[in-house]
Amino acid sequence: MKKDLLMWDETIFKDPDLFELDHIPEYFAHRDTQMQTLMYCVKPALRGGRPVNVQCIGSPGTGKTTGVNKLFEEIEKVKSKVIPVYINCQANSTRFTVFSRIFKKLFNHSPPSSGVSFQKIYEKITQHLADEEKVLVVALDDVNYLFHEGEHDKVFYSLLRAHETNPGARIGVISILSDTGTGFHLDPKVESVFLPEEIKFPRYNTDEIRDILDNRIKMGFFPDVVSSEVLEASVEYAELLGDLRVGIDLLKRSGLSAERRANRTISLDDVNGAYESSKLVHLTYLLKSLKKEEKTLLExxxxxxxITTGELYKAFHEKTGLGYTRYYETLEKLLVLKLVDTNFTGKGTRGRSRIIKLRYGIEELRKRLG
Ligand SMILES: Nc1ncnc2c1ncn2[C@@H]1O[C@H](COP(=O)(O)OP(=O)(O)OP(=O)(O)O)[C@@H](O)[C@H]1O
Ligand SMILES: [Mg+2]
Structure with a gap:
């Protein structure tokens, strides 16, 4: 047996979990200012005061979810008055489900799924916070989904004005928004109590991506599995799709591909092949989830x-008869799904004209749209 070949029971992965996308990394660099601001905002709550509300905003894969999860880990480590609740709004996109999650965290069991009103759950939660003198910090991750369902004002309103129903109930909100350039607006009544501290999560630059991936490689693979060319290729691909996730997913897939060849090192071919498949599997999945008007807009x-956003609206309206609000929401969805991107042209009288760019090849899209 050649010594560079893997035995059937050997692996090149030292710790495969590090390449799972929901893994919370120990090494979380280049986000010090964001973490400091987050800590500063919840600090008053540790002593029973009201936390400062927060809006985290940034492109996909910039560490928003990870940062807030890290913060919550820190909070859970010490005994304090704060109860952190993390809510994924994609899975919990109505006021009822959001508050059911909170209920479950406080009482260790879900509320009955039928026959109980929102009001009842709400009262139990606020009463509990007041009685126990606890402060709730609720992270609403991927809050965009609340907007899609039209539930955002209700959710924010109920959280932020809880102390009006029950003066002892203290709740802070950390809203996490994937920035797609279109922005969101809360009802002015809600906005006036939300008043968040905004924390921006900029895209990682090349050096930062390289550093993060390099660390993941050192922790996750055995030594000498990944060459510097392979690292460089992964960095490039992650930058191409503008998402650090692609880089991490690529490392996993190319590692598996090397193992399939019974090889101890990952080759450039492994990476290139892995890129094609991870990109296209992702794309097929995205396109399947589209609604009719979203498909029409993409076509x-x-x-x-x-095309510019303005011209596209005209074409969309002509074809579907739908108005501007629906157009805007539909475009927003394509942006959130990272199927398209918009760039300011710098032209146009108000300087707000944006050009829409596809993030995938035209042929790849056409084939899958059928
Ligand atoms: N600074 C960092 N150090 C190490 N790993 C990171 C860092 N930032 C992000 N990651 C990793 O990149 C992946 C994406 O990060 P995360 O889920 O936090 O992005 P996000 O900003 O919430 O993106 P989205 O808007 O799409 O939800 C995760 O697997 C995470 O472990
Ligand atoms: Mg996230």
């Missing part, structure tokens, strides 16, 4: 190429 973007 228009394919046909019209390099």
């Amino acid at each position: 228009l973007i394919l046909d019209l190429a390099e």
Whole structure:
């Protein structure tokens, strides 16, 4: 047996969990200012005061979810008055489900799924906080989904005005928004009590991506499995799709591909092959989840190429008869799903004209749209 070949029971992964996307990394660098601001905002709550509300905003894969989870880990480590609750709004997109999650965290069991009103759950939660003198910090991750369901004002309103129903109930909100350039607006009544401290999560630059991936490699693979060329290729691909996740997923897939060849090192071919499959598997999955008008809009973007948002609206309206609000929401969805991107042109009288760009090849999209 050649010594560079793997035995059937050997692996090149020292710790495969590090390449799972929900893994919370020990090494979380380049986010010090964001973490400090987060800590500063919850600090008053540790002593029973009201936390400062927070809005985390940034492109996909910039460490928002990870940062807030790290903060919550820190909070859970010490005994304090704070109860952190993390809510994924994609899975919990109505006021009822959001508050059911909170209920479960406080009482260790879910509320009955039928026959109990929101009001009842709400009262139990606020009463509990007041009686126990606890402060709730609720992270609403991927809050975009609340907007899609039209539930955002209700959720924010109920959380932020809890102390009006029950003066002892203290709740702070950390809202996490994937920035797609279109922005969101809360009802002014809600906005006036939310008043968040905004924390921006900028995209990682090349050096930062390299550093993060390099660390993941050192912790996750055995020595000498990944060459510097392979690292460089992964960095490049992650930058291409503008998402650190792609880099991490690529490392996992190319590692598996090397193992399939019974090889102890990952080759560039492993990475290139892994990129094609991870990108396309992702794409097929995204396109399957689209609604009718979202498909129509995407098809228009394919046909019209390099179109501005204004021109696209005209074409969309002509084809579907739908108005601006629906257009805006539909475009927003394509942006959130990272199927398209928008860039300011710098032209246009108000300087707000944006050009829409596809994030995948036209042929790859056409094939899958059927
Ligand atoms: N600074 C960092 N150090 C190490 N790993 C990181 C860092 N930032 C992000 N990651 C990793 O990148 C992946 C994406 O990060 P995360 O889920 O926090 O992004 P996000 O900003 O919440 O993206 P989205 O807007 O799409 O939800 C995760 O697997 C995470 O472990
Ligand atoms: Mg996230």
